[in-house]
Amino acid sequence: MRLLSLPTPLLAAISLPSLSDATHTSNWAVLVSTSRFWFNYRHMANTLSLYRTVKRLGVPDSQIILMLPDDMACNPRNTFSGSVFNDKSRELDLYDQKPDTPTQESAEGGDIATESETSETTPQIMPAGIEVDYRGNEVTVETFIRLLTDRWPASHPTSKRLLTNSQSNILIYMTGHGGDSFLKFQDAEEISSHDLADAFAQMHEKGRYNELLFMIDTCQANTMYESFYSPGVVGMGSSARDQSSYSHHADQDVGVAVIDRWTYYALEFLETRLNSTSADVRLGELFDFMTFDRVHSDAGIRADLLEGGEEAARNRRVLDFFGNVQGVDVEMGDGGRESLGDWRADLEALRRIGERTKREMGELNVTVGAGSKVSAREAGADRSVLPAMRVEGDVLDMAASTGGSGWLKKAIGGTSLLLLGAAWVAGSKMR
Amino acid sequence: MGWTRRWIIIAFWVVVACLGLPYWIWTTSIHRSHLPLGMMNSWAEGKACQMSYPLHIRLSAPDLGEQAGSLLAEGVMRRMNELTDLQLYTFKLSYNDSLPTSTERDWDLLVLLSEEQNTNPEASLRSWAPVLDVRYDPNSDTNTLATFISQEVRTVFEYEHESLTYLLNDTPYATGKDTTSSLEGKTRLDARTTRAFKYASMYHLTFSLFTSSASPSSWDVDEALNKYITPLLQPLSKISKFTINTQVQLHASFSPSIAGPMHDATSGKWLLQKTDLSGFVNAAEWPLSPSIGAGPTINFVLYVPSVEQSPLEIAETGGTSWLVPQWGGVQILNPSDMQSATLSAGDLEQVMLTFADHLTALVGLPPSPQSLALRLSSLTRERATSLILSASSTLGALARLTLKLTSISIPDSVAKSVDETIARLDQACLDLREGRFDSALSNARIANDEAERAFFEPSMVGQVYFPDEHKVAVYVPLLGPMAVPLVMAALKELRKLRAAKLKSA
Numbered sequence: 023m024r025l026l027s028l029p030t031p032l033l034a035a036i037s038l039p040s041l042s043d044a045t046h047t048s049n050w051a052v053l054v055s056t057s058r059f060w061f062n063y064r065h066m067a068n069t070l071s072l073y074r075t076v077k078r079l080g081v082p083d084s085q086i087i088l089m090l091p092d093d094m095a096c097n098p099r100n101t102f103s104g105s106v107f108n109d110k111s112r113e114l115d116l117y118d119q120k121p122d123t124p125t126q127e128s129a130e131g132g133d134i135a136t137e138s139e140t141s142e143t144t145p146q147i148m149p150a151g152i153e154v155d156y157r158g159n160e161v162t163v164e165t166f167i168r169l170l171t172d173r174w175p176a177s178h179p180t181s182k183r184l185l186t187n188s189q190s191n192i193l194i195y196m197t198g199h200g201g202d203s204f205l206k207f208q209d210a211e212e213i214s215s216h217d218l219a220d221a222f223a224q225m226h227e228k229g230r231y232n233e234l235l236f237m238i239d240t241c242q243a244n245t246m247y248e249s250f251y252s253p254g255v256v257g258m259g260s261s262a263r264d265q266s267s268y269s270h271h272a273d274q275d276v277g278v279a280v281i282d283r284w285t286y287y288a289l290e291f292l293e294t295r296l297n298s299t300s301a302d303v304r305l306g307e308l309f310d311f312m313t314f315d316r317v318h319s320d321a322g323i324r325a326d327l328l329e330g331g332e333e334a335a336r337n338r339r340v341l342d343f344f345g346n347v348q349g350v351d352v353e354m355g356d357g358g359r360e361s362l363g364d365w366r367a368d369l370e371a372l373r374r375i376g377e378r379t380k381r382e383m384g385e386l387n388v389t390v391g392a393g394s395k396v397s398a399r400e401a402g403a404d405r406s407v408l409p410a411m412r413v414e415g416d417v418l419d420m421a422a423s424t425g426g427s428g429w430l431k432k433a434i435g436g437t438s439l440l441l442l443g444a445a446w447v448a449g450s451k452m453r
Numbered sequence: 454m455g456w457t458r459r460w461i462i463i464a465f466w467v468v469v470a471c472l473g474l475p476y477w478i479w480t481t482s483i484h485r486s487h488l489p490l491g492m493m494n495s496w497a498e499g500k501a502c503q504m505s506y507p508l509h510i511r512l513s514a515p516d517l518g519e520q521a522g523s524l525l526a527e528g529v530m531r532r533m534n535e536l537t538d539l540q541l542y543t544f545k546l547s548y549n550d551s552l553p554t555s556t557e558r559d560w561d562l563l564v565l566l567s568e569e570q571n572t573n574p575e576a577s578l579r580s581w582a583p584v585l586d587v588r589y590d591p592n593s594d595t596n597t598l599a600t601f602i603s604q605e606v607r608t609v610f611e612y613e614h615e616s617l618t619y620l621l622n623d624t625p626y627a628t629g630k631d632t633t634s635s636l637e638g639k640t641r642l643d644a645r646t647t648r649a650f651k652y653a654s655m656y657h658l659t660f661s662l663f664t665s666s667a668s669p670s671s672w673d674v675d676e677a678l679n680k681y682i683t684p685l686l687q688p689l690s691k692i693s694k695f696t697i698n699t700q701v702q703l704h705a706s707f708s709p710s711i712a713g714p715m716h717d718a719t720s721g722k723w724l725l726q727k728t729d730l731s732g733f734v735n736a737a738e739w740p741l742s743p744s745i746g747a748g749p750t751i752n753f754v755l756y757v758p759s760v761e762q763s764p765l766e767i768a769e770t771g772g773t774s775w776l777v778p779q780w781g782g783v784q785i786l787n788p789s790d791m792q793s794a795t796l797s798a799g800d801l802e803q804v805m806l807t808f809a810d811h812l813t814a815l816v817g818l819p820p821s822p823q824s825l826a827l828r829l830s831s832l833t834r835e836r837a838t839s840l841i842l843s844a845s846s847t848l849g850a851l852a853r854l855t856l857k858l859t860s861i862s863i864p865d866s867v868a869k870s871v872d873e874t875i876a877r878l879d880q881a882c883l884d885l886r887e888g889r890f891d892s893a894l895s896n897a898r899i900a901n902d903e904a905e906r907a908f909f910e911p912s913m914v915g916q917v918y919f920p921d922e923h924k925v926a927v928y929v930p931l932l933g934p935m936a937v938p939l940v941m942a943a944l945k946e947l948r949k950l951r952a953a954k955l956k957s958a
Contacts, residue, residue, distance in 0.1 A: 047647055047779060080732065164914065173911045176747075187651060216920075220858060227850035228908060350730040351648065351776040351814075352767060364580070365806045368825055371581040372684035438476070 046232040047189040049346045051076045051086045054166065056198030056207045058092035058158075063278045064269050066094045067108040068197045068239060068285040070116040073152065075292050076193065080346035083153040087169060087184060090154050091161040091208050101275055108281045108289070110273040117152060155182050163213045170221040172230065188229035193237070193343045197285065200240035202263060203249070215249040226252040233328065235305075235343040239284045241266045244322035255327045256335045258309070260284030261319035268318050287316045296340060305343075306336025455949075462942050469939065483860065486868035490852050492875050497849025499625030502841065502882035506617070506834060507543045509888055510606060514548075514566035521595065522548040528599035529564075529606070536607060539614050541621075544606075561830060561888070562609065564602060574598060576605040578824040585609065612821040613831040616642055617838060624842050648778040649817030652836050652843075654898055655694045655748035656816065658682075659781075660808070662796070663705035663739060666759040669788070672796040674699045680798060681805035682812070688829050689816060691891060692836055705739055705756070714758075714765055723758070724768035730775055733783060751815055752781030753808045757796075763787040774807045782811030833890045840897035841881055844874055847904040854908075861913050870907035874900045 053076075055062075055069040073088055095106050095117045106117040156165055168174055169184050186192060199206045203215040218236075225231055231254065238246050239260040247257025260282070261267040269279035270286040281289075291311045295303045312321035325335030495501045510533075512526045526548040533544040547560075562583050569588040574597075576587045585605060589598055619642045621627050650656065662672050678697060686695050707713050714723040725733070734741070734754060741752055758765040764787040766773055774784040784804050786796075814820075819831050848871065855863060877900035884893035 167914055168911070171909075171914065173909050173914050175911050180747075189647075223857065224854060227854055228847065346731075350727070351778065352727065352730070352770055352772055352774075365809055366802075368580050369681055369684050369806070369809060372688065372825070373680070375581060376684050376687045435480070442472070 046191040046342070048186070049076075049081050049085060049191050049193070049343065050184060050186050051081055051193040051344075052089075052169065052184065052195070053086065054089040054161070054194075054196045054198075055091060056089075056161065056196065056205060058208055060094070060097055060099050061278055062092070062198075063094050063106075063276065064281050065197045066090055066092065067106055067116060067281050069195065070106055070152070071108045071281070071285060071289050072195045072237075074114075074116055075289065075296075076344055079296065079341065079344050081344075082346065083151075084181060085346070086153070087155045087182070088153065089156040089161045089166070091158060093157070099277070101277070107273065107276065108286075110271060110276075110280065112273070159208075161208060163207050163211050163217070166207075166213065167217060167221050170230075171224045172228075184230070186230050189232055190230070191343055192231045192234045194234065195237045195239075196246075197239045197282065200238075200242060200246065202242050203245045205238070205240055205246060215246045218246065219249045219251055222250060222252040222255055226254065233338070233342070237288075239267055239282050243267060243284075244320070244324075247324050250324070250327060253327050253329065256305070256338075257322075257324040259322045260312075260317060262322060265319045283317050284312065284319070284321060287312060292340070292344065296344065301341065303340045304336060305338045305340055308340055309336065459946060462939075462946055465939055466943065483862045485855070485863040486865050488852065488855060488863065488868055488871055489875065490856075493848040493852040493871065496845035496875065496878060497625070497852065499627075499845070501845075502626070502878070503886075504541065504617075504621060504626055504838065504841075504882075505543060505886055506541055506890075507545060507886065507888040508562065508610070509560045510544060510546045510562045510564060511560040512546055512548045512564045512566070512602075516568045516591065517566060519548070525595055525599055525602075528595065529603045532599060532603035533606060536603075539607065539610060541614055541617055542610065561890075562606065562827070564606070574601045576601075578609070578822055578827065580824050581826055583824065583826045583830065609822050609827060612819060613834065616645075616819060616835060620835060620838055620842065624846070626842060645814075645817070645820070648776065648814055650749050650751065650779050650815055652817070652840060652901075653693060653748045654902065655696070657748060657750040658695055658697045658753065658812070659741065659750055660697070660699045660753045660755070661739070661741065662699075662701045662755050662757070664701075664703050664757040664759075665705060665762065667703055668794045669757060669796045670703060670794050671701065672755075672801060673798040674801070676798040677801040677805050681802065681809055685809050685812065688826075689818075691829070692833055692894065693816065700740065702739060705735070707733070707735060714762060717768075723762050723765045725765065727767060727769045730767070730783075731777070734777070750781075751812065753811065754781065754783045755801075755804055756783065756785050757788055758785065760788060774811075776811050776814060779815075781815065782808055784808065830890065833894050834885075837881065837885060837890060837894040837897045840894070840901045841878060841885075844878055844897065844901040844904040847901070847908050848874060851904070851908050860919065864910060864912055867907045867910050867913065870903045870910075874903040874907065877903065 051072075053069050053072050055065045057065050069088070069090060073086065076086060077083070094100060095104050102112070104117065105112075105115045108114065108116055156169075169182075172183060172185075174183060184192075196205060200212075204212040206212045222234065225234075234255045235258070236247055236250075236255060237258045240246070242261060242263050242265060243259030244257075244262050245259075247255075247259060250257060261284075268283050270281045270283045272279045288308065288311075291308055295301060295307070309321075309323050314320060323332070323335070325332040328335045330337075492501070510529075512522060512529070514522050514525070517525065526546040530544055530546040533539075533542075533546070560583075562585060564585045564587060566587045566589060568591045570590065572588060572590055574587060574589040574593065576585055578585055587602060587605065589601075615638060619639065660674060660678070662669075662674070664670070678699075682697070689695070713729075714725045716722075717724050733756075734752075739754075741750075741754075765785050766787075767775070773787070774782065776782050784807050786800070786804055813828075817832060817835070818828050819835070820828075822828065851867075851871070855861075877896045881893045881896035881900060884890070884896060
């Protein structure tokens with residue numbers, strides 16, 4: 023049950039050469055369900071199952087973007103209100119781990135022996151709570167593309183953004199109803215594989231990911247990743263072209279299917295094989311787990327975009343995408359103490375210098391600046407330590423580009439239409 | 454009669470050609486501002502700027518006299534510029550007798566010579582000023598002294614040169630020869646880059662006190678911050694801006710995913726396994742919100758365990774603090790026996806010093822040389838360089854993007870930002886080459902911000918993929934019913950015309 027920390031890439035490089043392929047420093051997950059309504063219960067269960075997995079393996083909520091178009095837990099048709107299950111045994115409530123599960127006392131410490139016992143019997147618990155970043159009508163193609171390419175107006179909250187950099191690994195999981203090269207969003211619109219491919223290309227251009235694992239569970243899922251062209255992307259899909267992706271089983275009391283086959287087995291794999299964050303399980307094993315007998319469709323992978331091809335992709339650790347890499351630099355023993363003494367002296371001196379310059383600045387009231395243009399911009403730099411400084415910056419409006427000129431265009435368009443109409447009326451009168 | 458019909462058809466066609474067609478083109482065209490693609494690419498390919506760093510070193514030797522001093526400066530300068538392993542720098546030395554006033558500074562390093570009888574020459578750096586004190590024997594040879602000084606100055610800038618080369622490596626700006634030293638040095642630089650945050654013009658510092666019980670419930674954080682953190686922020690604020698937030702959280706519990714500390718009966722201590730440290734911060738329950746505003750948050754967590762669970766230590770090292778790369782620092786403060794409700798500034802001294810140490814690592818301050826002032830100016834040069842690199846690669850990415858995605862619009866604001874970026878980059882490059890590093894940094898910062906703004910322009914979202922089949926499907930039902938009679942009538946009339954011509958001929 024204990025989370026063993028992943029070694030930092032550096033440590034890994036030194037101590038475990040066989041695992042040194044991790045070149046990233048953070049993990050992000052984007053989990054998207056794209057369909058609403060009660061009969062699509064399973065799609066939400068799919069997504070929440072994945073959410074539970076990544077959270078269980080240590081990815082903090084701030085690095086998980088969860089998009090749920092509907093709220094099954096509070097749906098009036100839900101017999102078990104406040105709960106979402108992904109199995110008819112209903113052992114595991116995906117929506118919220120209830121506090122009566124007998125796993126809490128371990129948080130208070132205690133000895134290892136009892137703990138290892140409990141870890142064998144009960145599933146590893148997830149920190150409580152679900153943080154949905156985009157819900158209901160917010161789940162649209164536009165939102166999703168904007169999320170990936172990070173093109174937001176300045177007012178968009180940072181907690182809803184994908185703040186990755188070139189050292190981040192991203193897991194993208196999508197589920198819903200789809201077809202050949204498209205995935206439906208909320209019965210209203212669809213995202214095509216080209217849009218996705220272009221979005222990934224832009225992410226790659228700006229160094230927004232190190233490696234990206236794209237998983238999709240929908241009908242004809244494998245067609246979704248065929249048009250990708252950006253390096254470092256690995257695609258996994260549940261079914262080939264012209265194949266349906268099936269649900270696994272229904273729960274008689276819930277009344278609908280509760281999980282899809284492909285996700286079910288992916289989850290079974292993750293739950294049984296990745297019990298701790300030190301588990302050395304490779305992606306290849308996950309691919310191989312998805313046989314036709316299990317999934318009832320041809321699960322596919324695409325790895326030619328990754329350096330080293332499929333061989334390299336199969337050799338990636340599952341935790342490179344599902345876990346969280348958070349290295350730790352522990353303070354060095356005695357050298358640390360000594361340097362603290364230095365620090366004290368340094369800071370004392372700095373404070374004196376600071377006071378002196380402040381005095382001198384007050385006396386002389388000199389402004390130092392190289393170019394006049396630059397110094398104007400720089401003026402803000404001196405008051406930088408104010409505790410609660412206002413952040414200035416141009417607030418970008420979503421429709422900024424069609425602001426003033428847009429209205430002008432509309433006016434011209436309207437006038438020309440009116441003119442045409444008048445000409446027509448005049449023409450008919452003349453006759 | 455024939456002509457009336459012809460005129461009608463011609464009139465229709467004229468309307469279609471002169472009004473309809475331009476109208477259609479006008480309404481369906483996408484506004485794409487002109488971008489200076491050539492310039493953008495030349496920046497991206499590293500042709501627009503040659504990185505070099507002139508360093509101005511001032512020699513001051515009150516005892517030496519004008520003549521000898523200038524000679525010495527020349528000797529040192531010759532030796533420095535002959536060094537092949539510091540090829541990014543050019544050194545300029547000047548000699549000046551008078552001691553400089555403290556406010557104005559146009560040199561990067563001051564070498565202060567003083568006489569001391571019968572000693573081998575020795576040198577030491579001042580911690581908070583860019584001053585290298587050199588003590589020498591007045592009877593010694595000028596040549597050996599010059600060699601000695603140049604060696605010392607070289608040591609001062611060696612690390613910085615290494616890390617600048619490391620930055621430039623694998624970019625088009627690389628100088629060709631890979632002078633980066635050993636693998637070990639590279640690993641160290643790798644570790645440093647991994648640890649430090651990416652450059653931002655604004656960082657938010659959050660100091661949080663988490664106690665596992667009800668006390669201490671307050672801390673004298675204002676005083677402690679003023680005493681230990683603000684002096685450090687003052688010089689750092691030349692490079693980035695900082696805001697400070699503090700919070701106190703009582704009854705903070707561990708994350709359930711770690712085993713928690715274990716009691717070690719022999720030493721009477723509670724020990725945390727090193728493997729638990731990455732899960733120590735309970736991200737789910739501790740309110741360490743990442744969204745204070747624009748810019749990254751650097752978290753500093755002070756954890757006070759309950760009296761029953763103290764002293765709490767890391768099992769392997771016996772330390773009480775650690776640093777989480779690109780996130781922040783954590784420090785455990787074991788309460789003394791007399792548990793008071795308030796932590797005084799004195800109690801916090803050691804904590805704040807650790808945090809100051811963490812802060813320097815997290816903002817990327819180089820670990821060497823010893824002098825803080827020199828490390829700061831080092832960081833200025835490194836950040837300016839990396840910002841120029843990042844802005845130019847963003848320009849390249851934007852250029853490629855606009856060529857690849859032909860269906861997205863490019864608003865004028867993007868073109869404006871690009872122009873601004875290029876102007877700022879030019880200025881930054883010039884500043885760098887002329888040794889105005891602070892100004893280079895601020896120009897590079899604006900360039901980078903503008904480049905990012907251009908790339909992440911919210912309206913440049915290629916949302917819907919429109920293949921040609923879709924276009925046909927849209928236009929055929931719209932235009933088909935109108936186009937068929939028009940085309941047919943025109944064809945018929947043309948055929949008639951030809952028949953008439955044939956007949957008359």
